[in-house]
Amino acid sequence: MSFQRRAILHAVSLLALWGSALSIFAAPVAIPMDEKKFWRIVDAVRADAGDDFESRPLVLQKHLALFEPEEIQRFQQRYEALLLEANSWSLWGAAWLMNGGCSDDGFKYFRDWLISEGEETFKAALAKPDFLASLPRREYFELEAFGYAALKAYAAKGAGELDRDFKVEYAVTAGEEWEESDLPTLFPALSAKYPRN
Secondary structure, eight states, rough: HHHHHHHHHHHHHHHHHHHHHHHHHSSSOOOOOHHHHHHHHHHHHHHHHHTOGGHHHHHHHHHTTSSSSSHHHHHHHHHHHHHTTOBBBBHHHHHHHTTSSOOHHHHHHHHHHHHHEEEEEHHHHHHHHEEEEEEESSSSOOGGGGGGGHHHHHHTTTTTOOOOOHHHHHOOSOOOOOOOOOOOOOOHHHHSSOOOO
């Protein structure tokens, strides 16, 4: 085999390997679900779950089980887009006050809960996190399992593993980072309702 032919085959092999590696990190190609349809599903889940907010993940899974796998994937794409939209330091400050502290994972679970509250609460909190002081007190404001409902519904369809966008885990938090001592000034209503011991 000539040197030139070996060089070409080597280059083609490297390109193939590089393409395979990139495909692992490529974002899923599904088009996100229409936002209005997404929020209609979340509203139906809230209505069915009633006062038992911890039942929302299972109720969501049941609602999603009515869809074809492709539509569940589209729901997941919209869900992840909203998680990224809510990835701000200002919301993290609100979560810190409401939960008495908030880790990286805890902030993700806080955003799961926030999405489960529906469009009106979600958008009001993004616009002004101190708005969340108007919500009833509870022991904690997290709902990790809500973020897994689509994965479970998809798997139950026998469709394999749902594509996920791992940018959610590694995205840079938007906005200006705060110090804990800044929070009473930034969020007076939340600080008054959830004073730190």
